[in-house]
Amino acid sequence: GNSVTQMEGPVTLSEEAFLTINCTYTATGYPSLFWYVQYPGEGLQLLLKATKADDKGSNKGFEATYRKETTSFHLEKGSVQVSDSAVYFCALSDHGSGNTGKLIFGQGTTLQVKP
Amino acid sequence: EAGVAQSPRYKIIEKRQSVAFWCNPISGHATLYWYQQILGQGPKLLIQFQNNGVVDDSQLPKDRFSAERLKGVDSTLKIQPAKLEDSAVYLCASSLRGPTNEKLFFGSGTQLSVL
Numbered sequence: 312g313n314s315v316t317q318m319e320g321p322v323t324l325s326e327e328a329f330l331t332i333n334c335t336y337t338a339t340g341y342p343s344l345f346w347y348v349q350y351p352g353e354g355l356q357l358l359l360k361a362t363k364a365d366d367k368g369s370n371k372g373f374e375a376t377y378r379k380e381t382t383s384f385h386l387e388k389g390s391v392q393v394s395d396s397a398v399y400f401c402a403l404s405d406h407g408s409g410n411t412g413k414l415i416f417g418q419g420t421t422l423q424v425k426p
Numbered sequence: 427e428a429g430v431a432q433s434p435r436y437k438i439i440e441k442r443q444s445v446a447f448w449c450n451p452i453s454g455h456a457t458l459y460w461y462q463q464i465l466g467q468g469p470k471l472l473i474q475f476q477n478n479g480v481v482d483d484s485q486l487p488k489d490r491f492s493a494e495r496l497k498g499v500d501s502t503l504k505i506q507p508a509k510l511e512d513s514a515v516y517l518c519a520s521s522l523r524g525p526t527n528e529k530l531f532f533g534s535g536t537q538l539s540v541l
Contacts, residue, residue, distance in 0.1 A: 355469070360529075415471075419466075
């Protein structure tokens with residue numbers, strides 16, 4: 312079945328460090344890929360998405376490229392800030408034949424950025 | 427615009443008791459979702475409504491969980507009787523049409539503790 316695997320957390324970085332959070336997926340159809348973020352005390356919110364192979368999603372300095380050959384969608388940011396501290400979830404939506412397109416989430420990766 | 431509203435914010439019950447959660451989606455959003463998020467895991471879809479019809483309830487434990495969305499607007503999720511393993515955050519989300527390529531808006535969730 313469809314699934315998403317994220318790197319284990321927590322990830323602790325100093326401010327202005329480079330961030331990579333790995334995400335790989337397994338899907339039978341043609342998934343769209345998403346990163347959602349959950350800031351402390353808030354609901355999940357969409358950070359970025361990519362709907363087909365080689366697409367790059369970007370928002371707030373974060374980027375992720377849909378790599379079909381490696382079934383990956385790694386999240387990157389060149390210089391993190393304390394305000395980026397949150398839990399990040401990779402997700403897929405498989406809208407292939409016979410699928411309802413529901414979102415399937417990874418387990419989440421906690422990012423803590425220290426000043 | 428107003429976000430997805432959920433209540434209560436927290437609930438503590440003993441096993442074998444019943445509990446109900448309420449969700450009011452963003453106005454005009456046809457699709458409503460209930461997710462279960464166990465500590466340390468990503469959200470798992472329990473049920474998806476399109477207007478007042480069920481699209482996907484394949485992972486809803488129907489012997490104890492039930493959900494309804496009368497009139498295609500707000501929704502309630504009920505657990506009866508609760509088990510210890512039901513301790514989790516229950517998230518409600520909505521989207522304009524459906525999850526495929528589309529942004530989901532999440533509420534802050536109801537944190538359930540079953541003792």
